[in-house]
Amino acid sequence: MFKTTRRATLALLAGATALSLSLTPARAADNDIVIGGSLPLTGVFAFAGLAIEAGMQDYIKIVNDAGGIDGRMVRMAYEDTGYKVDQSVAVYNKLTSQDEIHLYYGDSTGFAKTIAPELARTGEMIMGGASFASELNNPEAYPYTFMAGPDYSEMVGILLEYIAKETPGAKIVLVNSDTEFGRDPIEPTRARAAELGLSIVEEIITPPGAADVSTEVLKLRRARPDYTIFHGYVLSPLQEFMSQSRELGLKTKFMGTFWSMDSSIWNTVGDPADGFMGVMPYRYYYDDAADAPMLAKIREMRPDYQATGYMQGFLSAMLMVESAKRVLANGEELNGKTLKAAMNTIEDFDTGGIMGLPISVPGNSVPVGRVYQYNAGAGQMEPVSDWISLQE
Amino acid sequence: MIIGTAKESYRADAALLTTRPQQVWTAILLAVLTTLPFVLNDYWLYLTCLLTINVIAATGLNILTGFTGQVSLGQAAFMAVGAYTVAWLEREAGTPFLLNLVLGGGVSAALGIVVGIPSLRVKGLYLAIATIAASFILHFVFVHWESVTGGNTGINVAPARFFGVELTTYFGLYWVIMPVTVLMVLGAANLFRTRIGRAFIAIRDRDISAEVLGIPLLKYKLMSFAIASFYAGVAGGLWAYFFRVVTPESFPFMASVFLLAAIIVGGMGTIIGGIVGAAFMTLTPELLRFVVEWLGPWVPNAATLLSPVRTIVFGALIIGFLVFEPQGLAEIIQRVRRFFRLWPFKT
Numbered sequence: 001m002f003k004t005t006r007r008a009t010l011a012l013l014a015g016a017t018a019l020s021l022s023l024t025p026a027r028a029a030d031n032d033i034v035i036g037g038s039l040p041l042t043g044v045f046a047f048a049g050l051a052i053e054a055g056m057q058d059y060i061k062i063v064n065d066a067g068g069i070d071g072r073m074v075r076m077a078y079e080d081t082g083y084k085v086d087q088s089v090a091v092y093n094k095l096t097s098q099d100e101i102h103l104y105y106g107d108s109t110g111f112a113k114t115i116a117p118e119l120a121r122t123g124e125m126i127m128g129g130a131s132f133a134s135e136l137n138n139p140e141a142y143p144y145t146f147m148a149g150p151d152y153s154e155m156v157g158i159l160l161e162y163i164a165k166e167t168p169g170a171k172i173v174l175v176n177s178d179t180e181f182g183r184d185p186i187e188p189t190r191a192r193a194a195e196l197g198l199s200i201v202e203e204i205i206t207p208p209g210a211a212d213v214s215t216e217v218l219k220l221r222r223a224r225p226d227y228t229i230f231h232g233y234v235l236s237p238l239q240e241f242m243s244q245s246r247e248l249g250l251k252t253k254f255m256g257t258f259w260s261m262d263s264s265i266w267n268t269v270g271d272p273a274d275g276f277m278g279v280m281p282y283r284y285y286y287d288d289a290a291d292a293p294m295l296a297k298i299r300e301m302r303p304d305y306q307a308t309g310y311m312q313g314f315l316s317a318m319l320m321v322e323s324a325k326r327v328l329a330n331g332e333e334l335n336g337k338t339l340k341a342a343m344n345t346i347e348d349f350d351t352g353g354i355m356g357l358p359i360s361v362p363g364n365s366v367p368v369g370r371v372y373q374y375n376a377g378a379g380q381m382e383p384v385s386d387w388i389s390l391q392e
Numbered sequence: 393m394i395i396g397t398a399k400e401s402y403r404a405d406a407a408l409l410t411t412r413p414q415q416v417w418t419a420i421l422l423a424v425l426t427t428l429p430f431v432l433n434d435y436w437l438y439l440t441c442l443l444t445i446n447v448i449a450a451t452g453l454n455i456l457t458g459f460t461g462q463v464s465l466g467q468a469a470f471m472a473v474g475a476y477t478v479a480w481l482e483r484e485a486g487t488p489f490l491l492n493l494v495l496g497g498g499v500s501a502a503l504g505i506v507v508g509i510p511s512l513r514v515k516g517l518y519l520a521i522a523t524i525a526a527s528f529i530l531h532f533v534f535v536h537w538e539s540v541t542g543g544n545t546g547i548n549v550a551p552a553r554f555f556g557v558e559l560t561t562y563f564g565l566y567w568v569i570m571p572v573t574v575l576m577v578l579g580a581a582n583l584f585r586t587r588i589g590r591a592f593i594a595i596r597d598r599d600i601s602a603e604v605l606g607i608p609l610l611k612y613k614l615m616s617f618a619i620a621s622f623y624a625g626v627a628g629g630l631w632a633y634f635f636r637v638v639t640p641e642s643f644p645f646m647a648s649v650f651l652l653a654a655i656i657v658g659g660m661g662t663i664i665g666g667i668v669g670a671a672f673m674t675l676t677p678e679l680l681r682f683v684v685e686w687l688g689p690w691v692p693n694a695a696t697l698l699s700p701v702r703t704i705v706f707g708a709l710i711i712g713f714l715v716f717e718p719q720g721l722a723e724i725i726q727r728v729r730r731f732f733r734l735w736p737f738k739t
Contacts, residue, residue, distance in 0.1 A: 041699040053696055079681060080699035085635070085642070086442060090678060093435040093562075113548070113637045121560055135545060178535065180544035180639060 033069055033324055033334075035060070035317065036101040037078030038088035038111060040130075045083040048130060048259070048309040049107065053078065055313030056105065058301055063321050070328045074321060077101070085110040092118075101125055102334040103320040105313070109133040109180060112145060119144040119336060126323065126339045128316040130309075132258065134184050137364045144336040146343060148316040149281035150367040150390065152181075153188035155257040156229060158279045158369040158388045160189070163227055164196040165385075170226040173202040173252070175216070175241070182208070182232020185257075189229075201225055206237065213237045217244040220252065230256045235265050243272040253277060255371075262308040263381045266374050274376035277384065281369045282311035282354050284381055292353025315354050319361065322346060356387040367391055406585050408578075425574070429566045437562040439678055444573040445630050446670040450654045451580050451663065452623020457652065458660035459584065460616040461596030462511050463520040467624050468647035469527035472534060473500040474625030475632040475642065479547040480540055482632075489552040489633065493572070496629035497622040503530075504621025508614045515599075527645060534640040546639030549632045559633070569630050576623060581663045583619070592616055596661070657713050659720025668721040672713075677706050 035056065040049035053076075060074045068074060077095050081088040088111040095101060106112050106129035113135070119127060126144045136142050137151040150158060163170050174189060176182040186203065193200050202223040204216050220228060220241070228245075230238055233256070242254055256278035263284065266273040283292055285299070285306045298306065298314070326342035327334055348358040359366050367390035372381040399405040409415045429437060453467045474496035481492045510522040534541045541547065552559040552568065559565050583589040591612045594602035603609050632638050650673060658669020680702045688694040717723055 041696055042703050046700075050696060079695055080702065082703070087677070089635070090435070090438060090442070093438040094678075094681070097433040097435045110637075110639060110641060113546075113639075114635050117551070117560065117636050180546075180641060183544045 032073045032075040033103070034099045034101050035074065035076050035103045035105065035320060036092070036095040036099070036125075037076060037105040038081045038091040038107050039078045039105065040083035040107045041080035043082040043084070045107065045130070047307070049080075049083075051307040051309030052105070052130060052313035052316075054302070054306065055310035055315075056317040058298065058310075059314045059317040059321070061301075062297070069321060069325050072328075078105070081107050081111075083107060085114055089114060096124075102336075102339060103128075103324065105129055105316060106131070109136065112136055112142070116142055116145065123336045125336050126320070126343065128320065130312070132365075133180070134188065139363050142364060144340055145364055146319065146340070146361065147365050148312060148319055149258065149365065150279075150369055151365045152231065152257060153185040153192075154365060154367040154390050155279045155281075155369060156185045156189045156231060157192050157367075157390055159227075159229060159255050159257075159371065160192050160196055160198060161388050161390070162371045162385050164198060167226050168197065170198050171201045171224065172198055173204065173220055173223050173225040173228045174200060175204045175206065175228060175230045177208045177232030178205050179208050179232055185231055208232075210237050211240070213240050214244065217241060217248065220245060221248055221250060224250070225252050228252045228254050230254065230260065234259050235269070238276070239269045239272060242276065246272065255279075258308065258312075261372065261381065263374065263379065264305060264307055266376075266381075267379045271376050273374050276374040277371055279369045280308065280372050280381065281366070282308065282315060283356060284308075284372075285310070286380055287353075289353060289356075291356075294352025294354055297352075311354060315351060318351060318354070319343060319346070322349065357389055360391060362391070408581055408585070422574075425570055428570075429563050434562055437566060439675065441562055441566055441569050441634060443671055443674040444569050445627050445634065446651070446654065446674050447667050448573050448576050448630070449624050449627035450651050450658070450670040451577055451666040452620040452627070453651050454655045454658075454660065454663070454666040455580055455583065455592070455623070456616050456620035458655055458662070458665065459589065459596060460592040460613065461599075462508075462613065462616060463516060463652075464523045464617075464620065465520050465645075465648045465652060466507060466523035466527040466530075467620070467651045468643040468645065469530040470500045470504055470621040470624035471628030471631060471647070472530065472638070472640075472643035473503055473621075474628030475638045476534065476541055476547070476628075477625065478629035478632045479549045479638045482550050483547060489554070489568075493626055493629040496632075497625035500625025500628065501618040501622040504617040504624075505614050507621075508617025511613050511617065512610060524645070524648075527648060531640055531645075541640070544640060546637055546642070549636045549638060551636065552633045565634060569634070572626065572630065576626065577663065577667065580623075580666075584663075588612070588615065593661075653710065655720075657710055657720060659722025662720070662722040664725060665720050665722035668725065672721060676709060677702065680705055 039053055040046055056076055060076055064073050077099050079091045081091055085108065088107055092115060102125045104125050104127040106115065106127050109131040112127065112129055112131050119125065126146060128146050128148055132147050132149060132151045134151045134153040136145050136147065172193060174186065176186060190200060202219055204219055206213065206216060238256065238260060245252060254276050258280060261278045261280045266276060283295055287295055323339045323343040324334060326345060327338045332338045343361050347360045350358055355368050356370060357368050359368055368387060370383055370387045371385040373384045375382050397411050409418055428440060432440065449467055449471055453464060456462050456464050477496040477499045478492045481487050481495060507523060507526040511519050514522060535544060559568060591607045594605060594607055595609065595612055599609060654669035654673040655666055657672055659665025684694055684698040684702055687698060691697060713721065
């Protein structure tokens with residue numbers, strides 16, 4: 001009879017580890033085009049990682065069902081990072097030593113900045129990702145990076161554009177979280193607001209996990225702004241801000257940026273969320289506009305609501321595939337330089353309605369978006385502006 | 393079977409490697425470390441470098457917590473100080489990187505002394521809270537002292553240069569990181585053959601008795617903080633050259649918990665404990681990736697479905713080791729050694 005001793009258990013563990021290591025499937029050097037991904041499937045950002053993965057996989061499926069790129073199938077190789085930079089880099093190294101990768105999706109600003117020197121050194125790939133950091137929107141410093149939407153400053157820029165049109169000379173309060181993510185657009189926002197004749201009457205910085213915002217709400221009451229723009233949060237503490245301000249009878253309109261614009265997170269808040277506005281670069285899952293055939297297709301593939309991260313992943317995969325297509329059509333080799341050059345040739349490109357305008361990618365970003373407002377009754381985000389492009 | 397090691401002098405008795413097998417194994421280890429970069433691919437080389445950086449930081453913390461008995465949850469903040477110092481020197485002064493590393497350790501050690509002052513009045517959990525406070529204060533400084541730290545954006549670090557060669561690949565960096573680690577670990581092991589190290593242990597075992605024995609607590613407690621912070625600073629400096637960008641979010645509070653967990657799992661108060669603990673904490677999540685991958689053919693969409701399981705298994709393993717081996721992984725190594733030493737007799 002086998003006795004479970006400590007030694008036997010240890011031997012068993014060691015054996016299992018050795019077995020799993022030796023049985024790692026050795027991937028043949030196939031002809032697939034591989035999109036690598038450091039995705040946050042666990043941890044604080046897992047909700048986005050899971051949605052992004054689904055979006056990318058679906059677009060890849062559409063491409064493969066249509067015969068792939070030039071007969072070559074597209075495949076995704078990705079692993080969990082827990083939204084930690086050192087793990088993202090580990091995944092990057094693991095995937096690149098297993099497969100030939102020219103397209104990559106990274107999960108954070110920190111990772112994008114950390115891996116940038118390596119991208120420049122190898123020159124093998126272009127990288128998109130979940131970060132819209134303004135710093136990355138600089139083709140000189142980050143030649144192989146792109147983002148499938150406007151950067152954070154451009155997002156706030158789109159909101160300012162809307163405000164200037166609706167309420168000329170409006171008073172604005174900025175509320176930002178005390179993180180790299182949160183502080184990102186403050187400087188450019190000040191400059192742009194001044195240009196548009198809007199006045200920023202107060203800037204509030206909160207700690208990232210702040211739960212008690214009563215003192216900040218009092219500041220808001222003193223400032224009496226027409227609009228309050230949040231950036232650097234997903235949900236909390238936006239709902240506290242909104243319900244407390246409502247109790248004080250403030251008339252300010254609350255606005256947010258991409259990561260706090262998913263309608264399913266506001267559904268959990270319910271009525272106090274009614275009227276929340278913000279900028280969104282993509283159409284929502286339930287948008288049945290006539291010029292959005294891709295959304296009809298998505299609803300066909302996934303009968304349930306898909307979060308905003310899904311659209312972001314979907315469009316990222318679309319831009320990657322389109323660039324690879326153009327490179328191969330030119331008979332060139334896939335690498336960072338050719339792919340980025342091909343991406344920059346994308347002009348008036350039809351996304352099938354994911355974005356409401358034909359898009360161009362002259363630099364690292366796609367500065368297009370639309371202002372939406374949350375309707376608590378319907379549980380949906382409804383457009384209140386036309387599509388706004390900061391290009392030209 | 394070794395029945396005993398006869399020592400003929402105090403020198404031999406205090407030597408680092410006292411038996412023949414120890415010497416042979418150490419030689420084999422050094423040979424393996426030298427050949428590693430030639431056999432490993434980038435992924436494993438990356439992990440090896442990351443692991444060795446963690447080994448330095450964990451060994452430093454082990455000196456403070458494991459050997460001197462001063463619980464600290466500020467080790468990551470001291471790593472950050474070292475990293476920022478190196479990044480700043482690289483940007484502003486352009487001094488040679490080895491000097492930067494030493495200065496990074498030095499600045500960190502100086503701050504360590506300041507943070508260590510409360511240890512003269514508070515012990516245990518209270519001291520842990522004091523060090524947490526210090527790490528939050530340091531985080532605030534990193535965010536707001538923009539002219540030096542670059543605020544939230546942080547500092548991009550130029551690659552280390554060695555005789556005109558830029559160390560940008562993991563292969564190149566390994567030849568810096570590994571020797572520094574070996575040196576630091578050797579230093580730590582040697583420390584406990586000296587009066588200073590033995591004073592640390594005396595303070596851990598009973599500080600009042602230590603003082604009665606003539607060990608000035610002020611001097612030695614602060615010295616322990618300084619040494620631990622120096623280790624953290626050097627580790628942080630290597631980290632800066634390894635990742636090439638330092639931001640306030642590079643060294644979160646959880647990294648301190650990670651290091652404390654490493655020495656607890658590895659074995660507090662043993663040099664080997666810091667090493668195997670750091671190895672366990674760094675490599676286990678990665679090895680579990682292979683288990684997930686291995687299950688891939690049987691579980692559709694394995695990476696998405698099993699990633700949370702991976703985190704749970706990692707946690708369960710830590711708890712398992714604490715329950716079944718409270719002395720840490722180092723104790724398992726000791727047991728294996730005893731087994732072979734007495735073989736074929738039962739231990």
